[in-house]
Amino acid sequence: MEMVSSGLQRLEPDLARRPAHLDRPGGTWSGTWNSDGSLTAHRDDGLRVRGWSATPDAVGQALQSFEATSRHRPQIALTLHGERPEVPAAESDPPGIGRVHVLRAFDADRVALDATVAAVTQLQRAWPEYEISDRVGAATAQLQVSAPQSPYFNVYNRQRERYWAYSESAAWVRADAIVHAIDKVWGDFDRSEASRGPIWIPRAARQLLTTKPEELAAFLRHHLAEKPAISLSVINGPAGPLYNVSTGGAHRTHLFRILGLPWIIAKLYARIPPRRFDVASVIDTAKGMPEIERVGRGWHTLLERGLLRGRIRYEGAFAVLDLDHAPAPWLLGDATLASAYNTAYERVYPGVLTELGIPATALTGPEAWEQWLYG
Secondary structure (H helix, E strand, O other): OEOOOOOHHHHHHHHHHHHHHOOEEEEEEEEEEEOOOEEEEEEOOOOEEEEEEOOHHHHHHHHHOOOOOOOEEEEEEEEEEOOOOOOOOOOOOOOOOOHHHHHHHHHHOHHHHHHHHHHHHHHHHHOOHHHHHHHHHHHHHHHHHHOOOOOOOOOOOOOOEOOOEEEEEEEEEEHHHEEEOOOOOOOOOOOOOHHHOOOHHHHHHHHHHOOOHHHHHHHHHHHHHHOOOOEEEEEOOOOOOEEEEEEEOHHHHHHHHHHOOOEEEEEEEEEOOOOEEEHHHOOOHHHOHHHHHHHHHHHHHHHHOOOOEEEEEEEOOEEEEEEEEOOOHHHHOOHHHHHHHHHHHHHHOOOHHHHHOOOHHHHOOHHHHHHHHHO
16 A cells, blocks of 8 residues: 655644544543554553554554544553654554453453353243254344344455554454354355354354353353454444454354344454545446446535545545544445445444434435435
8 A cells, every 4th residue: 555755744634633523532541652653552441452553643543443432532641662753654563462362351341241141041041952953043034134244344445545553452342233244144154164164053052052051151261262262343433333253253253143142252453544535446436437426426415414524625536535534434435335334333323323413214225325315
């Protein structure tokens, strides 16, 4: 990805505008930024974050992804090790969140663990052992109808500009907020190993639901924290985050969603949004110039209605958004992605998008979304 020639002279003012739109006080953080760009931080409630930032000015955005909502501003006491840079730090591969951090996060949140154990115990009482396979099949079919997966959130990935910061953490998260889990149909796996295919969910469900209640906490610790952790990418929103499974943990995620379990421990990965969004990198350009021009008009509408903060300019007929803040970043995508994430967000956080300014009539599907956006 290209490095802009103006370096910090352009990057720092752009990053400085972003916190102005975060209108809620966030957590209190202590952090360290090193001259190679590596950063470590911990919040006063114990949450730990590691990552990389091209400049100290991007650290706030790197931590913001782990705030309660996309509107909370972290309060940071930041220590710099080394001189303040004159050019952005070269992208490095600093130590990230490891197994010890996942285990620490697992043990730290007894409320989430106890709620998950209680939910498993309730299923054990409600589902006789001889009915587990049938119950799992019915629950899978019901989940596919009531909460089908959203498309993979690729709005950031397709932009030409490099990422300026990324960060990792580990925490218990709401399982129902995981809206994409690699295998697009719940419970349907296409793996070369037979043991990782269709039989995995019924077999794992039986193993979980026949574990003695007093052994469930240790069972969950072993399978969720001691083994390689589920890896989720974070998409923060106006009332809390949604997640995509990124590099591992699809089977366990499918299991927890199908069984309706409330919480799951995971490694969390976040990138701060690029400063520049090119409309041609957001949509399928095969749809032609009318679609390119229409999405540009949609960005203008989102700005006018306060759902984006930034400036739009044009390179020929192609809109370019210089972004300050997107409280619901999926709105930057095409109608299919935006509508799918609106539906998922409304399911997980009911009523929040209407409070943000989107009428309920625009949340019923892609056509309704387009009608409201393009009028």
